[in-house]
Amino acid sequence: MALTLEQVRHVATLARLALTPEEEQRMATQLSAVLDAVEQLQSLDVGAVEPTSHATLADSLLREDVTRPSLSPEQVLANAPAKVGTSFAVPKIIE
Amino acid sequence: MQLTDLSMLELAEKLAAGQVSSVEATRACLERIQRVDSTIRAFLRVDEKGALAAAEASDARRRAGTPASALDGVPVGLKDLFLTEGVETTAGSRVLEGFVPPMDATVVRLLREAGLPLLGKLNLDEFAMGSSNESSAYFPTHNPWDVTRTPGGSSGGSAAAVAAREVYGALGTDTGGSIRQPAAFTNTVGLKPTYGRVSRYGVIAYASSLDQPGPMTRTVADAAALLQVLARHDPLDSTSAPVKTPDYSAELEGGVRGLKLGVPREYFAEGMDPEVEAAVRGALREYERLGATLVDVSLPHTRYALATYYLIAPAEASSNLARYDGVRYGLRAKDAKGLKELYALTRERGFGAEAKRRIMLGTYALSAGYYDAYYLRAQKVRTLIREDFTRAFQQVDALVAPISPVAPFKLGEKVNDPLSMYLTDVYTLPCNLAGVPGLSVPCGFTKAGLPVGLQVLGRAFDEALLLRIARAFEREHDFFRRLAPV
Numbered sequence: 001m002a003l004t005l006e007q008v009r010h011v012a013t014l015a016r017l018a019l020t021p022e023e024e025q026r027m028a029t030q031l032s033a034v035l036d037a038v039e040q041l042q043s044l045d046v047g048a049v050e051p052t053s054h055a056t057l058a059d060s061l062l063r064e065d066v067t068r069p070s071l072s073p074e075q076v077l078a079n080a081p082a083k084v085g086t087s088f089a090v091p092k093i094i095e
Numbered sequence: 096m097q098l099t100d101l102s103m104l105e106l107a108e109k110l111a112a113g114q115v116s117s118v119e120a121t122r123a124c125l126e127r128i129q130r131v132d133s134t135i136r137a138f139l140r141v142d143e144k145g146a147l148a149a150a151e152a153s154d155a156r157r158r159a160g161t162p163a164s165a166l167d168g169v170p171v172g173l174k175d176l177f178l179t180e181g182v183e184t185t186a187g188s189r190v191l192e193g194f195v196p197p198m199d200a201t202v203v204r205l206l207r208e209a210g211l212p213l214l215g216k217l218n219l220d221e222f223a224m225g226s227s228n229e230s231s232a233y234f235p236t237h238n239p240w241d242v243t244r245t246p247g248g249s250s251g252g253s254a255a256a257v258a259a260r261e262v263y264g265a266l267g268t269d270t271g272g273s274i275r276q277p278a279a280f281t282n283t284v285g286l287k288p289t290y291g292r293v294s295r296y297g298v299i300a301y302a303s304s305l306d307q308p309g310p311m312t313r314t315v316a317d318a319a320a321l322l323q324v325l326a327r328h329d330p331l332d333s334t335s336a337p338v339k340t341p342d343y344s345a346e347l348e349g350g351v352r353g354l355k356l357g358v359p360r361e362y363f364a365e366g367m368d369p370e371v372e373a374a375v376r377g378a379l380r381e382y383e384r385l386g387a388t389l390v391d392v393s394l395p396h397t398r399y400a401l402a403t404y405y406l407i408a409p410a411e412a413s414s415n416l417a418r419y420d421g422v423r424y425g426l427r428a429k430d431a432k433g434l435k436e437l438y439a440l441t442r443e444r445g446f447g448a449e450a451k452r453r454i455m456l457g458t459y460a461l462s463a464g465y466y467d468a469y470y471l472r473a474q475k476v477r478t479l480i481r482e483d484f485t486r487a488f489q490q491v492d493a494l495v496a497p498i499s500p501v502a503p504f505k506l507g508e509k510v511n512d513p514l515s516m517y518l519t520d521v522y523t524l525p526c527n528l529a530g531v532p533g534l535s536v537p538c539g540f541t542k543a544g545l546p547v548g549l550q551v552l553g554r555a556f557d558e559a560l561l562l563r564i565a566r567a568f569e570r571e572h573d574f575f576r577r578l579a580p581v
Contacts, residue, residue, distance in 0.1 A: 016417075
């Protein structure tokens with residue numbers, strides 16, 4: 001299946017990637033080749049097959065709902081590229 | 096023999112007997128790293144201070160007669176995908192450059208508690224996406240057996256460091272073969288445990304339903320000993336299995352007499368390197384000689400595993416990698432105007448080509464209109480692949496097969512052709528999709544002196560049997576004793 005440049009740009013927007021024009025071109029070629037290769041799955045009849053999302057556990061195991069020590073706000077913010085007080089700073093998005 | 100040529104257990108024996116100290120062993124590793132790592136490039140960063148402090152503490156425990164574990168004092172390395180408190184962790188990516196975790200991954204904590212000095216962080220394909228170590232944002236790692244070749248990936252730094260005797264053992268992660276393939280490429284032992292056997296808490300996620308950490312060592316007995324430290328239920332990981340940990344070393348010498356070993360016919364497909372096939376076939380004959388029965392089995396959906404994996408893994412990756420947005424940690428595009436541009440520019444600059452390819456592929460497979468045709472269908476085929484294994488294990492005790500259709504390839508040979516690179520994973524991926532354990536043990540060399548590995552696959556949580564099967568071969572052939580020429 002050949003991906004158009006327009007489709008590549010749409011997927012890049014969904015993925016929050018600002019691809020360069022060269023990358024868009026390369027991505028169209030390479031992803032088309034991979035999608036061609038995965039096309040073989042269409043030949044299987046999977047109508048009655050249940051999907052597997054996890055290999056060995058049917059359900060997630062949950063811990064007891066009790067309060068435990070956690071990271072401090074200082075530790076959480078220590079790697080932030082920008083912060084204001086005890087908050088992560090981001091560019092202004094409202095006028 | 097150099098101190099660094101010892102296996103983990105040989106060193107542990109000397110430590111216990113007081114013939115050598117952990118500080119001496121750790122210094123020997125640091126000197127070895129100093130001498131060979133400019134050629135091998137396995138390390139992203141060495142934590143000399145931390146390793147020596149841990150070694151001193153270990154020696155103090157040995158002197159007091161209170162070792163923390165059988166491996167107390169044995170220095171090891173970590174793939175740079177494991178969070179290490181206070182030590183930069185990048186996942187081989189620019190997007191995480193400068194990230195210093197505030198905590199340890201559970202397995203890192205377990206290693207510390209068992210007294211193993213941690214020598215540093217080892218190179219990998221960016222976010223564990225790759226089969227050659229060339230997608231690391233920093234530099235490619237070289238194979239100690241032939242430095243013009245790749246050590247495999249994505250745990251290539253771990254494999255190369257073990258093979259080059261810079262560390263006694265290491266941790267890797269295996270999402271589609273990332274422990275077993277580099278182990279095969281470097282004449283080392285690599286074990287991907289059953290999904291859920293070893294905690295993934297604090298391991299940077301690539302594809303959450305497939306990723307599994309495991310040991311990479313020079314001998315099967317070392318793999319058993321290291322797994323003993325790592326395998327336990329972790330309440331911090333909801334996918335960690337609440338199952339009992341057996342004594343992996345206890346049954347190691349049990350041999351293979353009377354075992355039924357399945358040979359999956361789909362794992363010997365056309366296009367396989369004849370020298371690789373010859374080495375693997377030789378190992379199979381050896382098992383027969385040792386008293387196992389070889390049984391021809393079929394895993395009919397193997398041919399669909401590659402396509403299934405390359406839809407499911409990128410889909411999960413596209414979701415997991417959404418967290419790298421320039422807000423909480425790592426790189427930030429400082430010139431961005433507005434939040435959307437901050438995300439897009441940060442990710443554009445932070446991710447390398449392979450990560451972007453997989454994010455794009457995964458986003459596409461999950462997007463409206465394509466979800467049913469790609470992602471959901473792949474999940475259903477995953478069920479068929481799992482059922483293949485279930486049926487096979489009704490007939491046999493374990494499966495024996497090749498790891499990779501090819502020997503270690505040249506650096507640069509496949510890097511611009513993603514499909515050709517993906518094809519090298521064709522025999523390792525089904526194991527991850529099914530969640531069963533898999534092991535790679537050295538089984539020979541090509542005429543050019545390149546290592547070949549044998550894969551042993553087993554039932555869920557049957558790692559002890561895999562180790563026993565691998566050990567039976569290792570006892571007869573000392574391929575594992577050959578040292579890489581570095």
